[in-house]
Amino acid sequence: MSDPKPIVGVVGASARAAVHSLARAGYPAWAVDLFTDRDLYAPAARCPSAEYPRGMPALAEQFPPGPVLYTGGLENYPDVVAELAARRPLWGNPPAVLERVRDPLFMGEVWWSAEGDAVRVPRVLPGDATPADGTWLVKPVRGAGGYGIRPFHPADPVPDAGQHYLQESVTGVPMSAVFVASAAAVRLLGVTEQLNNVGWLNAGVFRYGGSVGPVELPAATADTLGRFGSALAWAGGLVGLFGVDFIIDAAGVAWPVEVNPRYTGSVEVIEHATGRAVMLDHATAFGAPLGDWPVRRDPRHRGFGKAVYYAPRRFVFPAHGPWDDRGGPFDPWSLPTFADVPAAGSTIEPGWPVFTLMEGGSSAADVRRRLQSRAADLDRIFAAEHSR
Incomplete structure (x- = not known):
């Protein structure tokens, strides 16, 4: 019989998805996040927004000993990750790796791309540069979820070069790839389409609006993207789950725009769409035994998606509704x-963000239609709440 699995901590802005992924892999969990949502289903401590993120390691001390992993946002705070790692085994990339792979120049230094390549890295310039050609985006160095990204306009005030950088803008469909890296290999687990710039979620142009998948890329693009992920992992020292956001253009070329060196929002889409509990892969990358725990492999739907519904107006969240x-x-x-x-x-x-909608369907397009219909229903519900 296998030894009991440890209780794993999840620390970050939102812990729910990773807690559920751990449960699919047979791991009990606790959490520290900003929300402690009703459906977290784990012992949890809420971090006041004024104390985020530096108050999180101290809040984590009330929970049992064991490993900890971090979710979105904490990759921008290597000092907080270092404090977590000083107190518990870290199932995540350490501060030195975060500093390396979050450098805007990192991808271009690792991957020398040329015309005709299936994966090409967009150009990057310092935040106070004046590009001579092309269209560009201003992006925060410490960004997450699309916050703070805007188009570059020469007439705008010059941004702080230490806090921002310019990245060449690419036209196409936003996507995300999920990888897992271990000492033995780097594997591409799946690809999802990101629901960015969709008005029916009431989100800003660049805000993360969710993911739909799985997406099947052209064979040459998928093969090259796999090699690109391996190059990033080996050069940057990445271990465990990580993601790469990219734009795929009309010619099928993938343009990577960001490395997310931790559990990403696309992971649970890949899990529900494929039936694979990928947190098992993450745990074994940090030395946990695989054991004889079952891995479900019979997904109920050919497509699966999650959509982050944003508030169209100010309201007080009602006591009852279809979310019950x-x-x-x-x-x-x-x-x-x-x-x-x-x-x-x-x-x-x-x-x-109000909450996340989830849908399965016969295809990715079917899932998108279902999610959009439900978002319209919510607009009507919260319009009525606002008018009371």
Whole structure:
């Protein structure tokens, strides 16, 4: 019989998705995040926004000993990751790796691309540069979820070069690749399409709006993208789950725009779409035994998606609604229609994420239609709440 699995901590802006991924792999969990949503289904401590993220390591001390992993946002705070790693085994990339792979120049230094390549890295310039050609984006060095990205206009005020950089803008479909790296190999686990710049989610142009997958890339692009992920991992020292956001253009060329050196929002889409509990791969990359725990391989849907619904206006989250439909004991493989559900009475400001919608379907296009229809229903519900 296998030894009992350790209790794993999840620390970051939002822990729910990673906690559920751990449950699919058979790991109990606790969490420290900004929300402690109703559907977290784990012991949790809420970090006040004024103390985020530096108050998180101290809050984590109340939980049992064991490994900890971090989610979105903490890759921008290597000092906080270092404090977590000083107190517990870290199932994540250490500060030195974060500093290396989050450098805007890193991808271009690792991957020398040329005309005709299936993967090409966009050009990068310092934040105070004046490009001579092309269209460009201003991006924060410490960015996450699309926050702070805007088109570059020469007439705009010059940004702080130490806090921003310019990246060549590419026209195409935003996507994300999920990789897992270990000492033995680097594997591409799957690709999703990102729901960025979709008005029906009430999100800004560059804000992360969710993911739909799995996406099948042209064979040459998929093969080259796999080699690109391997090059990043070997050059940067990446271990465990990591993601690469990219744009795929009309010619099928992938243009990587960002490395996410931790558990990403696309992971649970890949898990539900393929039936693979990929947190097992993450755990074994850090030396955990695989054991004889079952890995579910019978996905119920050919396509799966999650969409982050943002508030169209200010309102107080109601006590009851269609998000109260979960019944029975928690099953991490069941498909909730709503996730990341806030507490009743919470004040939601315009543009804030409200919760995550989830849908399965016969194809990615079918999933998108279902998600859009549900988002329209929510617009009507919250319009009525606002008018009361």
